[in-house]
Amino acid sequence: MKKGINNKKMTVINGGHFSDLEGFYEEISQLFMKDEDWKVGTLDGFDDILYGVDSDITWKDSEKSKEDLGFDLTKEFYENKIRIGKPFNVDLIKQKLGDLMDGKGQTLFEILVEIIESHQNIKLILD
Template identity: 75%
Template sequence: MTVINGSHFSNLVGFYEEISQLFLKDEDWEVGTLDGFNDILYEFQGEIIWENSEKSRKDLGFDLTKEFYENKISQGKPFNIKLIQQKLDELIDGTGQTLFEILIEIIESHKDITLILNH
């Protein structure tokens, strides 16, 4: 069982730091991308309990997600600007996912992991 504590971070960089401490304490690299987060979960089986998940839902919600996409668009390459603009448009239209929802989807895509959200 691993516990992600939403009170330990309020943005994506902080989330990556929390994840790196939990999953990579004996490694010489840290998670820094959504793909990297997904990759480390292939090595994990069991329960992940996300404490203070409502705080994380708010912190990693619309505003931070909009900023995340806008930063990628302004950086340009190597990012797929057309795809990111589409994701940003969907977010603004209310049909896209927030970063929190993306992280949940990543965790839930791993069949050997049970996710428990504690508010």
């Protein structure tokens, strides 16, 4: 990892390395959890590991990721959770799916960006 302008570490998420959520989690695990014996596998898990991150993040090929993690994959993500049922809150997920279908809901890409931006110690640059 190289130092950014403000002497903080700079981490690069490379959108060219993945095209789905599992691939994103793999990329994140490689970047932030090399020495750990578990990998990120959920949105909550991703949020949790960012509490220990003191690095600015550049998301390279973010337009590709925005497309890859967009409407279609998000719809499939919610439909899978509804199909699985418990332990997921199916009513809440149906509402999120409905919002997505109505053009009001967030895509997975937007959710991931929101998670990163919710951490004040991290500056996100979409490249």
